[in-house]
Amino acid sequence: MAGDREGIRRRFEERLLLSRKSSGNSFITLASTPGGTASGQLSGKLAGIKDNIAVKGMRMTCGSRILENYMAPYDATVVERLTHSGAVVLGKNNMDEFACGSSGENSAFGATGNPLLPGTVSGGSSSGSAASVGEGLVDFSIGSDTGGSIRCPAAYCGVIGLKPTYGRVSRYGLADLSMSLEGPAPVAAWGGEELLASVMDCISGFDRRDQSTASARKTECVRQLDSFDPSGLNIAVPENALLHCTPQVVAAFEHALSFMGDAGATVERVQLKSLDVALSAYYLIMYSEFASAMQRYDGLKFGTRGEGYTVEESILNARSLLGPEVRRRIMIGTYVTSAETRGAWYERALAARDHVSSELNDMLKSHDLLAMPTMPSAPYRLGERINDPLLMYASDILTVPANLAGVPAGSMPMGPGLGFQLVAPRNGDESILAAFRYFNRRGWHW
Amino acid sequence: MALVAAQKIGLEIHIYPRTQCKMFCACSSDFLHAEANTNVCPVCTGQPGSKPMSPNMACVVAGLQMARTLSMDISASPVSTLRKHYFYPDLPSNYQRTAEPLATGGKLQGFELREIHWEEDPGQYDMAKGVVDLNRSGVPLLELVTEPVLRNPSDAKAVLNDTLLLLQYLEIVREEAPFKVDTNISLEGGERVEVKNINSISGVVRALEFEFERQSDLLDRGLPVQQETRHFDEIKMKTYPMRFKETAEDYRYMRDPDIIPLNVGEIAVPDLGNPFTILESMCASGAREEDARAIVSNRDLVFAYNRVASGSNPLFASHFVARDLRGELNFRKMPPSFVAGEGRMTQIAAIAAAWSSGRLSNQSSTSLLRSVFEGRDVSAELRTTEGVFADEASLDRVAAEVISSNPDVAERYRKGSTEVINYLVGLCMKKLEGKARARDVVVALRRRLG
Numbered sequence: 093m094a095g096d097r098e099g100i101r102r103r104f105e106e107r108l109l110l111s112r113k114s115s116g117n118s119f120i121t122l123a124s125t126p127g128g129t130a131s132g133q134l135s136g137k138l139a140g141i142k143d144n145i146a147v148k149g150m151r152m153t154c155g156s157r158i159l160e161n162y163m164a165p166y167d168a169t170v171v172e173r174l175t176h177s178g179a180v181v182l183g184k185n186n187m188d189e190f191a192c193g194s195s196g197e198n199s200a201f202g203a204t205g206n207p208l209l210p211g212t213v214s215g216g217s218s219s220g221s222a223a224s225v226g227e228g229l230v231d232f233s234i235g236s237d238t239g240g241s242i243r244c245p246a247a248y249c250g251v252i253g254l255k256p257t258y259g260r261v262s263r264y265g266l267a268d269l270s271m272s273l274e275g276p277a278p279v280a281a282w283g284g285e286e287l288l289a290s291v292m293d294c295i296s297g298f299d300r301r302d303q304s305t306a307s308a309r310k311t312e313c314v315r316q317l318d319s320f321d322p323s324g325l326n327i328a329v330p331e332n333a334l335l336h337c338t339p340q341v342v343a344a345f346e347h348a349l350s351f352m353g354d355a356g357a358t359v360e361r362v363q364l365k366s367l368d369v370a371l372s373a374y375y376l377i378m379y380s381e382f383a384s385a386m387q388r389y390d391g392l393k394f395g396t397r398g399e400g401y402t403v404e405e406s407i408l409n410a411r412s413l414l415g416p417e418v419r420r421r422i423m424i425g426t427y428v429t430s431a432e433t434r435g436a437w438y439e440r441a442l443a444a445r446d447h448v449s450s451e452l453n454d455m456l457k458s459h460d461l462l463a464m465p466t467m468p469s470a471p472y473r474l475g476e477r478i479n480d481p482l483l484m485y486a487s488d489i490l491t492v493p494a495n496l497a498g499v500p501a502g503s504m505p506m507g508p509g510l511g512f513q514l515v516a517p518r519n520g521d522e523s524i525l526a527a528f529r530y531f532n533r534r535g536w537h538w
Numbered sequence: 539m540a541l542v543a544a545q546k547i548g549l550e551i552h553i554y555p556r557t558q559c560k561m562f563c564a565c566s567s568d569f570l571h572a573e574a575n576t577n578v579c580p581v582c583t584g585q586p587g588s589k590p591m592s593p594n595m596a597c598v599v600a601g602l603q604m605a606r607t608l609s610m611d612i613s614a615s616p617v618s619t620l621r622k623h624y625f626y627p628d629l630p631s632n633y634q635r636t637a638e639p640l641a642t643g644g645k646l647q648g649f650e651l652r653e654i655h656w657e658e659d660p661g662q663y664d665m666a667k668g669v670v671d672l673n674r675s676g677v678p679l680l681e682l683v684t685e686p687v688l689r690n691p692s693d694a695k696a697v698l699n700d701t702l703l704l705l706q707y708l709e710i711v712r713e714e715a716p717f718k719v720d721t722n723i724s725l726e727g728g729e730r731v732e733v734k735n736i737n738s739i740s741g742v743v744r745a746l747e748f749e750f751e752r753q754s755d756l757l758d759r760g761l762p763v764q765q766e767t768r769h770f771d772e773i774k775m776k777t778y779p780m781r782f783k784e785t786a787e788d789y790r791y792m793r794d795p796d797i798i799p800l801n802v803g804e805i806a807v808p809d810l811g812n813p814f815t816i817l818e819s820m821c822a823s824g825a826r827e828e829d830a831r832a833i834v835s836n837r838d839l840v841f842a843y844n845r846v847a848s849g850s851n852p853l854f855a856s857h858f859v860a861r862d863l864r865g866e867l868n869f870r871k872m873p874p875s876f877v878a879g880e881g882r883m884t885q886i887a888a889i890a891a892a893w894s895s896g897r898l899s900n901q902s903s904t905s906l907l908r909s910v911f912e913g914r915d916v917s918a919e920l921r922t923t924e925g926v927f928a929d930e931a932s933l934d935r936v937a938a939e940v941i942s943s944n945p946d947v948a949e950r951y952r953k954g955s956t957e958v959i960n961y962l963v964g965l966c967m968k969k970l971e972g973k974a975r976a977r978d979v980v981v982a983l984r985r986r987l988g
């Protein structure tokens with residue numbers, strides 16, 4: 093055992109050095125020691141943790157100046173479970189500030205580079221999580237997914253990412269962006285399905301500190317990993333989703349789809365009618381919950397202190413430490429939840445969400461899986477869309493439905509910077525990983 | 539001063555239910571004795587990423603017990619916890635968790651109630667030192683709201699007294715800090731004025747009286763009474779405008795996405811009876827209200843009252859329990875549960891029965907009662923003492939002795955100060971070692987005094 097521990101320490105030191113030298117900027121903070129290395133299922137596996145997830149004694153910036161000096165006083169449940177199983181935290185991953193962004197460019201600590209396609213965006217908001225895995229600095233990473241935040245960078249960086257069923261993985265210790273939509277989400281390299289399955293089995297299940305897990309069953313991803321059989325499966329493909337995609341994306345998607353069709357799956361072309369309202373519903377709900385969650389950063393309580401005498405002045409000064417996208421979202425969220433406009437916006441968004449959720453859940457009752465591209469286009473050049481928020485928001489259209497419905501969804505590579513997305517019914521996390529494993533085992537490559 | 543017409547008064551009573559833990563975390567809810575910022579955790583200090591636990595069930599059950607006793611309608615749909623947003627240094631997340639009503643309607647002292655809901659207390663901010671103590675942050679509160687239908691300060695006093703009585707009867711209140719009250723008062727022709735954060739019933743009465751005078755004075759002089767929020771200075775006994783004006787701000791109420799709504803209708807609540815019904819029947823059967831209230835404030839005393847009354851009568855029983863029994867308990871700093879313990883109640887009831895029927899003298903009764911409190915079994919002694927009184931000849935002898943050794947007192951009696959006979963009765967009782975009824979001693983003394 094002593095030899096093992098020495099091996100783990102050496103590997104930790106070696107990756108630490110590589111991470112320091114890397115120009116990818118996928119970490120905000122690196123760990124100084126491997127910590128107490130427990131032995132278990134994940135013994136010695138090196139992990140990146142998105143910087144909006146609390147690791148006791150390490151700073152947690154959420155990619156923001158306002159939390160530049162905030163030390164997390166406790167471990168998130170996922171971190172506690174991972175380290176108890178022997179995983180070793182290498183560092184805290186870079187991210188779009190307070191998870192606001194889909195490109196990895198909105199961090200106060202600089203943009204995250206794409207290791208697969210240098211010069212293009214890495215995707216966001218879990219940019220560093222996917223990039224550090226893609227670059228081979230860590231074995232896996234835990235990001236979070238609110239509206240595609242793990243699937244988008246997984247697609248752009250050519251790795252696999254899973255957004256679990258809402259309520260199956262504890263959110264305790266994950267800094268709030270939009271509480272009713274988000275959860276921790278793991279990412280690993282292509283070929284790392286078994287590791288991803290072990291990670292899911294480790295972090296999932298009931299946690300008394302997060303009520304959304306009240307009825308959660310632990311996943312059995314490892315046990316079911318080789319159980320995927322496409323013959324006889326009924327896979328829904330929303331055709332209207334493809335209208336939003338570039339020809340390059342559609343071609344890669346059809347190619348991946350035929351791989352399953354050839355193996356005996358029935359592919360049924362359907363219409364996901366509520367897709368038209370999904371994006372607006374998602375952004376309105378997210379803005380509203382975000383404005384509430386961000387209320388605590390007044391410059392008086394956490395991290396950086398705003399200068400000023402009165403509470404109001406401190407708030408104003410502290411808020412000036414936030415980036416433009418974060419401020420934009422707080423302003424809109426405050427507006428849509430104010431007494432005068434609530435009925436017009438927030439209440440309608442909640443109704444639209446129910447609409448999307450029931451259509452998607454119904455579709456997943458009559459079909460085993462739903463397949464779509466993850467992102468409508470390949471990663472664009474750094475800086476290309478940063479000043480056009482609407483264009484940036486539009487790229488989330490294929491990922492937000494799963495969040496609105498609380499169902500699991502995963503992304504695997506189907507082309508350079510392109511992701512193939514599978515959506516399963518609630519608690520069907522296992523079948524998504526098993527499907528990815530099937531592709532890999534049967535020699536799928538683009 | 540022309541008396542200004544109708545007042546409209548409403549109360550918002552923020553009750554501290556007796557709980558072990560805070561509302562949404564497992565921290566101790568003790569904020570009165572613990573050292574500052576020791577009963578805290580990531581949840582109640584609002585650390586980024588912390589999540590609330592489900593609402594404290596002890597608090598919810600206490601609210602449901604109150605609602606049932608007050609004949610309120612318990613919510614048929616699941617009750618959501620809400621976020622109320624405002625900036626304040628003692629509020630770690632800058633939103634306070636409150637809730638939809640768990641029950642609505644109902645009456646107290648004949649006044650309509652609006653609703654009751656749970657919420658969490660903010661921390662305590664020391665403005666002078668600029669220090670925040672978060673021990674109180676997240677402590678459970680139940681807010682009981684009346685409609686603005688009270689007419690004067692004594693109505694408010696009656697409602698608050700009954701609220702306290704109910705809380706005590708149900709054993710769900712912290713005796714050292716039962717509640718804090720916000721009250722609103724408007725006079726005809728004036729706007730509504732709110733007075734916040736009053737910590738005592740007498741404070742509420744004084745604040746309302748002060749506001750009544752202040753507002754009627756303004757109206758008499760033809761000046762407007764503006765809508766505002768004031769605070770009450772308990773030392774100066776006056777209300778003052780709030781230093782930080784709470785503007786008509788928009789709290790942006792929103793369901794807390796982290797908390798699952800509670801189906802309160804499905805929660806089992808113990809039925810502990812209704813103190814107001816008990817109070818009413820005690821008073822109707824002749825008990826004095828003051829005594830009856832003292833008894834109803836504790837269910838062990840109610841139990842004792844029922845036992846004693848079944849062997850005597852309501853008037854005697856209420857007096858015996860409220861004064862003699864409570865007196866002994868208070869003197870020994872014992873909890874009322876003591877009387878309910880191991881066969882004690884049987885002995886106490888036997889003493890009371892013998893006393894009320896005149897088979898036991900005051901002095902013997904009191905001394906036997908004390909023996910019970912000292913932990914002795916008095917059943918045997920009770921049997922030998924009961925009905926054993928001095929005969930008429932010894933009474934007469936003792937009366938003669940006492941009169942002859944106190945000639946000056948006897949003289950004052952004869953001159954008309956009849957109340958001094960009590961002093962002579964006491965001396966006789968001492969000589970008779972309590973084995974006599976006071977009224978028989980009086981007869982013997984009067985015969986001798988002429």
Ligand SMILES: [Zn+2]
Nearest residue numbers: 563565579582
């Ligand atoms: Zn706490």
